[in-house]
Amino acid sequence: MRLPLLALAAAAFGIGTTEFVIMGLLPDVAADLGVSAPAAGMLVSGYAIGVAVGAPILAILTNKWPRKTALVGLMGLFILGNALCALAPNYALLMAARVVTAFCHAAFFGIGAVVAAELVPREKRAQAVALMFTGLTVANVLGVPFGTAFGHALGWRSTFWAVTVIGVAAAAALVAWLPKAIPMQAGSILREFRSIGAAQVQLALLISTLASVSMFTVFTYIAYILRDVTGFTAQQESMVLLLFGAGITVxxxxxxxxxxxxxMPALASLLAAVAVVQLVFSWTSHFPVPTLFTLFVWGMVSFAVVPATQVRVLDKAKGAPNLASTLNQGAFNLGNATGAWLGGLMISAGLPLTQLPWLGAAVAALALLAVGVSASLDRGGPVAA
Known part of the structure; x- marks a missing residue:
C-alpha cells in the first residue's frame, strides 16, 4: 500500500506548499499590490477561513462520493484556485482566489487521513497518517523555501503557477495509484454531525485549534522577524525556512x-515543548545562529503534534470518521486564521515582533490545559479546575 500513501503525500505536498509559501512572499505581495503587512497577513487568514468554512460544506457534498472520486475532484478545485491566484490582478481577487483554493484543503486532508488509516493495520494508523502528512512537511522543507526563492527571483505569481503544475502531477498520481474500491463507512451525515457534538470530540478539535493558533501567531510573520529582527536577507530567509522545514519533517x-x-502523554509533552521553544525564540530571534537552532526545534515539536491530534479525533469520533477528520483540518486552519489575526493585532498596536512568541507560548499552554481536561475525562475522574 506504499504507492497510494505516496499519492496522498504528493497531493499533500502541493496543498502544503500553497498554504505556507505565501508567508515567505508576504513582503513581495504587499509591495506589489500596495497593501500593509497586516493586510497581506490577512491572505493567510483568508485561506484559513476558507478551509474552516469549506470543511463542513465539502464534507456534506462529498459524503456519498466514492473516496477516490472525491480526492481527485478536490485536487481539481485546488488546481483551479492556484491558477486564479497566479492571474489575480489585485488584492481583492487574490483573496478570493485563496479562499477558492482553501475550500479543497480540509476535505482532502480529512478524507485522505481516513483512507490512509484504513490502508494499514490498526497499530500502524498514526504512522500511515504521518506518512501522508509527510507531503505537508516536505512542502515546508522544499516547497516553501524554494517557492519563496522562486518568487523572489521571478515574481510571486510564478510560484503559484509552479504549484498549479504540482497539483496536476498529484492529481495524476491519485488517478494512477489509489485503489478503485476504497471501503466507506455507511451512515447518515446528520448522525455524523450528532457524533461530532460529543465532549471529547469537541475537546480534540479545540486542542487542534489552539496548537495551530500558537504556531501561526508567530509563523505568519516569520519573514518580517527574520529580516527585521534577526537581520537575514531575503535570499538567506529561504535557506532558513529550509531548516525549519527539515525540523517539521523530522x-x-x-x-x-x-x-x-x-x-496523550506524547501530546502533552509536545505542547509543553512548543511553549518552551517559543519563549526561547523571543530571545534567540536577535541572533542568527541561535535562531537557526531554535527554528529547527520549533518546527520539529510543532508538527509532531499533528498526527497525534488527527488520530485523537478519529478515536473519539468513531461514528463520524470522515466528518471528524475533515473538521479537524478546519479546526487547524481556524487556528491558523486566528493566529494570523492575533499577530496582526499585536503588530498594528505597535508591539515589537519579539513579543509574538510570548503570545504563541501562552496559547500552547492553553492547549496543554485542554489535553489535561480530556485525559481526565478518559479516566472518568473529575476535571481539574
Missing part, C-alpha cells in the same frame, strides 16, 4: 511513532 514522522506508542 517532527511529523516522530510524532506518528509517538502517537502510536502513547498518544
Amino acid at each position: 517532527g511529523g514522522l516522530a510524532g506518528g511513532k509517538l502517537a502510536d506508542w502513547k498518544l
Whole structure:
C-alpha cells in the first residue's frame, strides 16, 4: 500500500506548499499590490477561513462520493484556485482566489487521513497518517523555501503557477495509484454531525485549534522577524525556512511513532515543548545562529503534534470518521486564521515582533490545559479546575 500513501503525500505536498509559501512572499505581495503587512497577513487568514468554512460544506457534498472520486475532484478545485491566484490582478481577487483554493484543503486532508488509516493495520494508523502528512512537511522543507526563492527571483505569481503544475502531477498520481474500491463507512451525515457534538470530540478539535493558533501567531510573520529582527536577507530567509522545514519533517514522522506508542502523554509533552521553544525564540530571534537552532526545534515539536491530534479525533469520533477528520483540518486552519489575526493585532498596536512568541507560548499552554481536561475525562475522574 506504499504507492497510494505516496499519492496522498504528493497531493499533500502541493496543498502544503500553497498554504505556507505565501508567508515567505508576504513582503513581495504587499509591495506589489500596495497593501500593509497586516493586510497581506490577512491572505493567510483568508485561506484559513476558507478551509474552516469549506470543511463542513465539502464534507456534506462529498459524503456519498466514492473516496477516490472525491480526492481527485478536490485536487481539481485546488488546481483551479492556484491558477486564479497566479492571474489575480489585485488584492481583492487574490483573496478570493485563496479562499477558492482553501475550500479543497480540509476535505482532502480529512478524507485522505481516513483512507490512509484504513490502508494499514490498526497499530500502524498514526504512522500511515504521518506518512501522508509527510507531503505537508516536505512542502515546508522544499516547497516553501524554494517557492519563496522562486518568487523572489521571478515574481510571486510564478510560484503559484509552479504549484498549479504540482497539483496536476498529484492529481495524476491519485488517478494512477489509489485503489478503485476504497471501503466507506455507511451512515447518515446528520448522525455524523450528532457524533461530532460529543465532549471529547469537541475537546480534540479545540486542542487542534489552539496548537495551530500558537504556531501561526508567530509563523505568519516569520519573514518580517527574520529580516527585521534577526537581520537575514531575503535570499538567506529561504535557506532558513529550509531548516525549519527539515525540523517539521523530522517532527511529523516522530510524532506518528509517538502517537502510536502513547498518544496523550506524547501530546502533552509536545505542547509543553512548543511553549518552551517559543519563549526561547523571543530571545534567540536577535541572533542568527541561535535562531537557526531554535527554528529547527520549533518546527520539529510543532508538527509532531499533528498526527497525534488527527488520530485523537478519529478515536473519539468513531461514528463520524470522515466528518471528524475533515473538521479537524478546519479546526487547524481556524487556528491558523486566528493566529494570523492575533499577530496582526499585536503588530498594528505597535508591539515589537519579539513579543509574538510570548503570545504563541501562552496559547500552547492553553492547549496543554485542554489535553489535561480530556485525559481526565478518559479516566472518568473529575476535571481539574
